[in-house]
Amino acid sequence: MKHPVQGCGIGLRFQHIDQIVDRKPPIPWLEILTDNYLLPGSVQQDYLLDIAEHYPLTFHGVGMSLGSTDPLDTEYFSRVKALVERVNPVWISDHLCWTSVHGLVTHDLIPLPYTEETIRHAAQRIRQAQELLERRLLIENVSSYLQYQQSALSEWDFLCAVAEEADCDILLDVNNIYVSACNHDFDPLAYLNAIPVERVREIHLAGYEDRGTHLLDTHGYPVSDAVWALYAAAIQRFGAIPTLIEWDNNVPELDTLLAEAHKAAKVQAHVFA
Numbered sequence: 001m002k003h004p005v006q007g008c009g010i011g012l013r014f015q016h017i018d019q020i021v022d023r024k025p026p027i028p029w030l031e032i033l034t035d036n037y038l039l040p041g042s043v044q045q046d047y048l049l050d051i052a053e054h055y056p057l058t059f060h061g062v063g064m065s066l067g068s069t070d071p072l073d074t075e076y077f078s079r080v081k082a083l084v085e086r087v088n089p090v091w092i093s094d095h096l097c098w099t100s101v102h103g104l105v106t107h108d109l110i111p112l113p114y115t116e117e118t119i120r121h122a123a124q125r126i127r128q129a130q131e132l133l134e135r136r137l138l139i140e141n142v143s144s145y146l147q148y149q150q151s152a153l154s155e156w157d158f159l160c161a162v163a164e165e166a167d168c169d170i171l172l173d174v175n176n177i178y179v180s181a182c183n184h185d186f187d188p189l190a191y192l193n194a195i196p197v198e199r200v201r202e203i204h205l206a207g208y209e210d211r212g213t214h215l216l217d218t219h220g221y222p223v224s225d226a227v228w229a230l231y232a233a234a235i236q237r238f239g240a241i242p243t244l245i246e247w248d249n250n251v252p253e254l255d256t257l258l259a260e261a262h263k264a265a266k267v268q269a270h271v272f273a
């Protein structure tokens with residue numbers, strides 16, 4: 001099998017845990033927000049072990065702060081590793097960004113300046129993170145609302161260079177590409193076409209909010225038509241990559257999420273018919 005999980009899954013949200021445990025709907029896989037399950041012996045971890053008996057799970061985190069200048073938080077990594085050893089996820093991902101500085105957590109995924117120095121810095125930390133976890137990581141492109149004057153590269157060249165130097169895989173968020181393309185006026189297809197096919201292991205889809213002056217990546221709406229079109233282009237290039245629907249604000253009924261995942265599967269079926 002080319003991919004250890006296949007098909008289109010959904011992000012597991014607390015609102016749906018009871019239904020998923022009770023109904024066991026036919027979903028090929030689920031992705032958890034790792035940071036919500038790190039308390040040892042918590043009821044959340046017990047739920048997770050129950051769910052892991054029925055579904056392949058992937059871990060998606062926001063706390064590694066892989067681009068920060070702070071030292072890696074080894075306590076955080078040891079908690080993630082303990083959960084990895086209990087649940088054995090298919091893979092682990094986090095974002096190519098920074099979320100903390102001087103020990104203060106921003107709770108935002110802040111982009112990095114796209115420079116040679118930042119490539120070396122982020123890649124070295126991703127390698128260190130992979131060693132701490134004894135697992136390969138997937139790094140995800142974030143949506144952004146600012147650019148740095150110091151950036152000397154495109155975002156896609158930066159992402160490719162970091163993945164190459166760290167020797168890690170890529171979680172490609174197609175919605176984030178679209179949001180950033182609109183906010184910074186670049187061609188999203190140029191982004192897709194620059195990414196090496198062999199490193200992409202997972203795709204994310206989500207819904208943004210149009211604020212008029214910019215698009216905001218709220219994860220609070222259905223996937224837009226433009227992002228569905230970009231997704232079709234992505235899988236034409238990368239193949240039938242496992243795809244995940246993220247929905248974090250105004251979380252709808254479970255069936256709405258399942259319908260979005262089903263729609264992604266239909267796009268794949270249509271592209272590869």
Ligand SMILES: [Fe+2]
Nearest residue numbers: 140173204246
């Ligand atoms: Fe994402």
